[in-house]
Amino acid sequence: MSQALVIVAHGSHLNPGSSAPTYDHADTIRAAGAFDEVRTGFWKEEPSLREVLRTCEADEVYVVPMFISEGYFTEQVIPRELRLDGWDVADWDSDGLSADVATYTAEDTGQTVHYCGPVGTHESMTDVLVRRAESVTEDPDVGDGFGFAVVGHGTERNENSAKAIEYHAERVRETGRFEEVQALYMDEEPEVDDVTDYFESEDVVVVPLFVSDGFHTQEDIPEDMGLTDDYRDGYDVPAAVDGHRIWYAGAVGTESLMADVVLERAADAGADVSAAIESVRETTRVAPGADD
């Protein structure tokens, strides 16, 4: 019985970089060899969610959504487009953070689909946020004297989005590694615009909990925080803002350790990937600067 991994993501009609992290993580997992096939499918690119399952020959498919939160896409769009027969969000039995897996048959292909919760709400995502701080500072021991901000979109579009931000901010806080940890938002209080108001620490790492770099993470947030007046001019890392040094990390989804979260999701759903998790950790475990 062959098994496939399908990573599903939003993609974009306008931004060519949107799908890049998904491809990168798929490549890392493919190289680990735990799945007979590793495929990617998109809402806005091809293969579409509608057709991605038919690009796999495997009978058993683990689908992991590259989305940050539970909500419209993970609960309505993806199950509908994948034609999961009898999909009922109640099968996830989730409070907005705890979806793990529900198993269905795809109507058009007959494949058994283990539909996993999104990467963004998995507990191991916290590790990726911290790793992102290590990557951007090029310091594997970053923490002392540093503040840490997790940035989310906000509640305007999705109430569960804030839950995921709060959840990971709290988990980072519990590690005790950083001096201060704060959840900030683009569209609600506390706003990322006022990032320096929320930190005593001179150094602050800012990590957006977004899957890919795009309009929000590359244009809005850097300008809102005052890193630059015009995103096209770029910005320094760190950049001086109101007496603080802001280490802006860009979207967490571009961090290579994200491949590990995808595999954890599949493992939680019953995929036999323990050897691959070890192998992927081996390739993603080192933050830049760690071996300098």
Add this chain to the structure above:
Amino acid sequence: MLARQFDALLSAADADGGVDFDGLRVARDDDGGYTFATPEHEATNLSESELHAHADGSPYVTDWYFWEREVQRHDSPRRAFLRHAEAADDHDAAARYDALADGMVTEWGQLRIEATLADAGDGVGSADGSRRYDVRHVDDADRAVEDLETYDDPLDARELAKHDDDGMYRPLKTGTNMPTGWAFHDLNWRDAVETVETLYPATVANWYRERQGRLDIDHWTDTTDRQTGIYGIVSELPREAVEWVAEAACDDSQCVKRREWQYDEGDELAADGGTGAFPCREPCSLVIAAARKWTKLEEEEPREYTFRLTPSEKEQIEGVIDAVADGRVDEIREADVYEDANRYRTRYLRAKLFDDHGNLGGVATEPEDGHGDHED
């Protein structure tokens, strides 16, 4: 023929029923001898070494090995596609080997896929029947592979096909703007299929379903009725406008797929579906996203505006729209003022006919405003 190929043939001959594939029959007879038969000749009661002598150099044997021991997977899209690439269901192995020596070409959208037998080289390669494939843009058919950027990892196609020759992002993989100047050369069969599927995702799967008579088509109403969120309104687009959607987006000039979806089951669109090699089984995300905009635009009531234009100015406006719609703007030379969409001609028209608010003929878009600043 390699030793392992003969070993495989021998064990297949000894197994129940022997070999019966694409004109080759090899079986162990009741008396212990072997039968070896091809469309050209038949020999019976052969010893193992006599069988070897018959099999050696026979295209039917290496052909059998390639399909049944390497590609395998009967009833799979990829096997059907590879057989399509050398017309294997229409010609026997001997004829195909002659053709493969020169290269057999299949066009797939803007792709040109050439199948050959592996390079003769020291003579071993050509004898084992393995195929090699070259995938490139049809416009590069006559270019030497050395003149092209060559790749061997199918996944490189993801980045390669992301931008057109002008560097613009291609949101539609089956758009007619596949970049040129590259080749996936000397691929094995597995990578050849993967490359095609990476450049044109799911096309092999849907083509195969269509050949089997089980392509699942979602017509316009099927697709729009299931939309939710911001796309929920698309089902309100009038039927007449869906014709214009198909004419605008699903034309051979814009997409290499052949549109198989209609307005509804039994309610065909008048717009031509195109001639693509592989089918389009439902309105794509690009069409749905554009249709959302058109749905909103179609909700507006027409108004009467009065403009005074010279006949040439009217024709120029028509010419500008044609040039933009056909993507010809970049081809118009800077000094070619005989072209309607020439930049200087167009700037002259704007200077003459637009007021300070950008209103054509000084006529406000919203009559009550007195001016009509363009807003999106």
